[in-house]
Amino acid sequence: MTATAPANTQEIAHAQSILKGLESYLDHFVVGQQRLRESLLIGLLSGGHLLLESVPGLAKTTAAAALANAVAGKFSRIQCTPDLLPADIIGSQIYNAQEGSFNTVLGPVHANIVLLDEINRSSAKTQSAMLEAMQEKQTTIGGQRFELPRPFLVMATQNPIEQEGTYQLPEAQLDRFMIKDLLTHPSPNEEMEILSRLDSGVFDRDSVPKPSCSLEDVETLQQYARTIYVDPSISRYLVELVHGTRNTTKYLGRLAPFIEYGASPRASIAFTNAGRSLAMIRGRNYVIPEDIKDLAHRILAHRIQLNFEAAAENITSAQVVDALLMAVPTP
Missing domain, CATH: 3.40.50.300 (P-loop containing nucleotide triphosphate hydrolases)
Structure with missing residues (x-):
């Protein structure tokens, strides 16, 4: 359908x-x-x-x-x-x-x-x-x-x-x-x-x-x-979050050297579908930025591959997601 x-x-x-x-x-x-x-x-x-x-x-x-x-x-x-x-x-x-x-x-x-x-x-x-x-x-x-x-x-x-x-x-x-x-x-x-x-x-x-x-x-x-309605500004926001795992120099600063590779476009699809479901669970027919933020760790963390230097410095994918949420402006 x-x-x-x-x-x-x-x-x-x-x-x-x-x-x-x-x-x-x-x-x-x-x-x-x-x-x-x-x-x-x-x-x-x-x-x-x-x-x-x-x-x-x-x-x-x-x-x-x-x-x-x-x-x-x-x-x-x-x-x-x-x-x-x-x-x-x-x-x-x-x-x-x-x-x-x-x-x-x-x-x-x-x-x-x-x-x-x-x-x-x-x-x-x-x-x-x-x-x-x-x-x-x-x-x-x-x-x-x-x-x-x-x-x-x-x-x-x-x-x-x-x-x-x-x-x-x-x-x-x-x-x-x-x-x-x-x-x-x-x-x-x-x-x-x-x-x-x-x-x-x-x-x-x-x-x-x-x-x-x-x-x-x-x-x-x-x-x-x-x-469930997803406004273009919300779509742009989640795409920026996903893109930030790949364009590490722009968004992640000191954490950029620890990223082996980032999330694929499948993460953006997952963000959109999960955001719609979460909005409906919460009684809305539209997605808001808080839905995307609440899903960020669950959608992105396992899709971010860190290198050996990250393990040596005790850097985790959760820290990377936190940095992205701080760096990408909320619509």
Whole structure:
């Protein structure tokens, strides 16, 4: 669907009613982690994929499974290990001796929401098997193409603590993730709430609420999101931010020598789509500069490649994004 006019107030009101149901459903299972829930909804509405970095036990799997249940979608969890093969993800052909033919068995990636747990523990060959699925929304098995279900969202996780036996994600795959987010531990009060809910049986299987919406409702939300208005001044602002990662001398000053390369135009597309989704989540039919600023670290940080000198000087991509936000004038 091609957007021809900005979303009207009735569409925004309808979207808000669906989104409130989704947020309420997620609240049932996830305590705190507001940023995680926001990123999940942005990915769902914009059709983008998420890369989450955190230590184990911060409700990433719980949140992904809850979101799939909330929209009555199919959920798959793939535990990545060094011996995981591409066929274990996308599927394969199995020979049927009785019929004398091959039968195609689709892999777990053929789901609405797919969790790739500890993606950096799988080999580069296995990681690359996800590129076609993430970008083209399809897989190829035995020369035959299979469309993935709609909506389709990949949420990958990686543990920043244990690096032994891991494989760094290639730049081409990192660029396929619309958002990379860093999750933090819950506060003491939130952790007390987790224990309270555990004792009250909130997390028991028999207490799971019914889905709050349908997959058709999600497609409606995606259509609404595509009609959110982005003013040319906002587009220029986000393009300047992305361009600043490449034109480092103009924008980054002393940090310029530490940049190996910057973000591609795919970052500008991600900014636009994520900005529209975030504006709709916040109840507006137009994007404002604060939406872009709130997304800057999530969109840009993993797309900025630093060199060895940056590591020696303890320079991080987050510092680069902060410098860009200071250097590029806000419209």
